[in-house]
Amino acid sequence: MSKPPISDPRRTLTLRDVSEASGVSEMTVSRVLRNRGDVSDTTRERVLEAARRLGYVPNKIAGALASQRVNLVAVIIPSLSNMVFPEVMTGISDTLEDTGLQPVVGVTNYSPDREESVLYEMLSWRPSGVIIAGLEHTDASQAMLAQAGIPIVEIMDIDGSPVDSAVGISHRRAGRQMAEAIIAAGYRNIAFLGTMMPHDHRARKRLEGFEEALAKAGLSLVEREFYSGGSALLKGREMTEAVLTRNPQVDFLYYSNDMIGAGGLLYCLSKGIDVPGQIGLAGFNGVELLDGLPRKLATMDACRLEIGRVAAEIIAGKHASGTIGGEVIELFPTLQKGDTIRG
Amino acid sequence: MSKPPISDPRRTLTLRDVSEASGVSEMTVSRVLRNRGDVSDTTRERVLEAARRLGYVPNKIAGALASQRVNLVAVIIPSLSNMVFPEVMTGISDTLEDTGLQPVVGVTNYSPDREESVLYEMLSWRPSGVIIAGLEHTDASQAMLAQAGIPIVEIMDIDGSPVDSAVGISHRRAGRQMAEAIIAAGYRNIAFLGTMMPHDHRARKRLEGFEEALAKAGLSLVEREFYSGGSALLKGREMTEAVLTRNPQVDFLYYSNDMIGAGGLLYCLSKGIDVPGQIGLAGFNGVELLDGLPRKLATMDACRLEIGRVAAEIIAGKHASGTIGGEVIELFPTLQKGDTIRG
DNA sequence: ATGAAAGCGCTAACAC
DNA sequence: GTGTTAGCGCTTTCAT
Numbered sequence A, B: 001m002s003k004p005p006i007s008d009p010r011r012t013l014t015l016r017d018v019s020e021a022s023g024v025s026e027m028t029v030s031r032v033l034r035n036r037g038d039v040s041d042t043t044r045e046r047v048l049e050a051a052r053r054l055g056y057v058p059n060k061i062a063g064a065l066a067s068q069r070v071n072l073v074a075v076i077i078p079s080l081s082n083m084v085f086p087e088v089m090t091g092i093s094d095t096l097e098d099t100g101l102q103p104v105v106g107v108t109n110y111s112p113d114r115e116e117s118v119l120y121e122m123l124s125w126r127p128s129g130v131i132i133a134g135l136e137h138t139d140a141s142q143a144m145l146a147q148a149g150i151p152i153v154e155i156m157d158i159d160g161s162p163v164d165s166a167v168g169i170s171h172r173r174a175g176r177q178m179a180e181a182i183i184a185a186g187y188r189n190i191a192f193l194g195t196m197m198p199h200d201h202r203a204r205k206r207l208e209g210f211e212e213a214l215a216k217a218g219l220s221l222v223e224r225e226f227y228s229g230g231s232a233l234l235k236g237r238e239m240t241e242a243v244l245t246r247n248p249q250v251d252f253l254y255y256s257n258d259m260i261g262a263g264g265l266l267y268c269l270s271k272g273i274d275v276p277g278q279i280g281l282a283g284f285n286g287v288e289l290l291d292g293l294p295r296k297l298a299t300m301d302a303c304r305l306e307i308g309r310v311a312a313e314i315i316a317g318k319h320a321s322g323t324i325g326g327e328v329i330e331l332f333p334t335l336q337k338g339d340t341i342r343g
Numbered sequence C: 001a002t003g004a005a006a007g008c009g010c011t012a013a014c015a016c
Numbered sequence D: 001g002t003g004t005t006a007g008c009g010c011t012t013t014c015a016t
Helices: A015-022 A026-034 A041-054 A060-067 A084-099 A112-123 A139-147 A171-184 A201-216 A232-246 A258-270 A288-292 A304-315 B015-022 B026-034 B041-054 B060-067 B084-099 B112-123 B139-147 B171-184 B201-216 B232-246 B258-270 B288-292 B304-315
Strands: A072-077 A102-107 A129-133 A152-157 A165-169 A190-195 A223-227 A252-255 A280-282 A328-330 B072-077 B102-107 B129-133 B152-157 B165-169 B190-195 B223-227 B252-255 B280-282 B328-330
Touching (some): A015 A026, A026 A041, A060 B060, A072 A084, A084 A102, A084 A129, A102 B102, A129 A304, A152 A201, A152 A304, A165 A304, A171 A201, A171 A252, A171 A280, A190 A201, A232 A252, A232 A258, A232 B288, A252 A258, A258 A280, A258 A288, A288 B232, A288 B258, B015 B026, B026 B041, B072 B084, B072 B112, B084 B102, B084 B129, B129 B304, B152 B304, B165 B304, B171 B280, B190 B201, B190 B232, B190 B258, B223 B232, B232 B252, B258 B280, B258 B288
Parallel strands (some): A072 A102, A072 A129, A152 A165, A165 A328, A190 A223, A252 A280, B072 B102, B072 B129, B129 B152, B152 B165, B165 B328, B252 B280
């Protein structure tokens, strides 16, 4: 197996090819292609023409190795299939757009081990920064993040200790606030319905805050129901039926996310249940997706777009605070009572 | 600004550090870390221990440059926010999982220019393959794909000429099939409702196929309605109201996707319209998400998971066909009549 | 089973 | 404004 000669048509083009085709040194070609340094207009034109004609695509691997600079930002999130992270991604992309930085997404499926290996893989490309969901990671992940020597932003949650910076909301507080609103509206027999996700720490914290506020009012959950897998809308419907059948005196259903909440809402409406008179409902996330439902589900916005935006600003070094790392930025979700909490 | 000395604690670790810490040559350390070649168990242990202790993360940039091998697969899709591409991603990730290849996602927002720049950016990292949605690209993109010298798989659609391989369904045929089913069920005053997306070629082809089949039956659309932006569910509701108000004799609503179809369905049900007796409805995609709706919307599955799986197999070189590139693999969606087409 | 030397394709730093 | 030189941190190849 001999090495292909310089004329092998299957070989990918190098700076040198553009240099030869344009009669300009590699260095100057490099300058033109990166818009760096002074290059005369005639030279620039000749180079660009040659590069275009040949169809040259620079090799960022070599460039990155030589310059010790990589324009990649690692973004590590649990899932892409639930509306919330895509919106965070949008915030990140929008902000990074004009910084020359590029997000690279890794998905962990809520598995800490998978997160660890995705992180390892991504760090091995020496990105300029890491945006990672949550504050809970394996010890090894924590160590890698701490060692990486680049800005790290942990997003979505601020109830805990970040490695570096954090941007998010307090889910514990969010749960508390929702409980308070529900209690204030006069509901007393409250059930929780969630997806079974041992590693969804944010849902867990919301539930903790929720129960804490119930306890303070001398109440406790009369029911809990967990499911996993399948269509969230359908699961919400099924769980709701199960809960209401088992426990007809339940007067409020608190869901861990809007999709299962919507399923529950559709179930209640189809059964002719008076919402929010007889039974109230609330979800979490404020997903715009659901705006077309017959009734607007009570929910709390998770500030997804804003979280993505701020995280990206920190990585890009253009966040208002100006400080270098170590900041915790708390965002404050608004409670939308919609049509499913009375009062 | 002097260059940090070898002892700078902020410098990221190199093979050399592991080599010194373990007293083993860089070359052997490299062998251990890549599981290549024969290394004695004692040496291997010493190296792994040192690497772990230091928290060494290999530099893939240097590795890729030296080996001319990159374990990345570029995946270029229009959007992450509509259920369909996340599912394709799942198919891709699942299949790539045990090949050592890693997907890297780029999002184009249905803009050909953005697609071109995302593609350029990704190719500059010299990936092992490209999976890209659609068959329509700018001339420059076409040229880059053709020149890249790596496997290219265009996905979702097969109505056109692929650069290399293609995996998808015929959207024209899908539109035709749906029209035939609708006509067979006796509907005659048919309206189309879609999102306004000049660059959504697949929706366009479905509509073309649909109208073609209508024409063959001596029919034509009595209404068309396009919207853009906002919550799909809400838009579907609004568009449906507009269409039915303007044209009360309409007896079938064909939507370009399931989400707006679901909005329309909810609208019809809330208005007490007899579905599918008085009015029938159909969407497209077969999104599982909607399974909890009061009635099951007629739709066609777009084979999303399977498309992702097959595309990844082709890139990984383990597709059944065994051929090297240039294959067009057509998948066949099944029409699910659900509860919204009579008969 | 292990090591030494030569690059991968580019850019930083310096000359001219 | 343009060219030259010396690496970036690894892996390939070949020697031992």
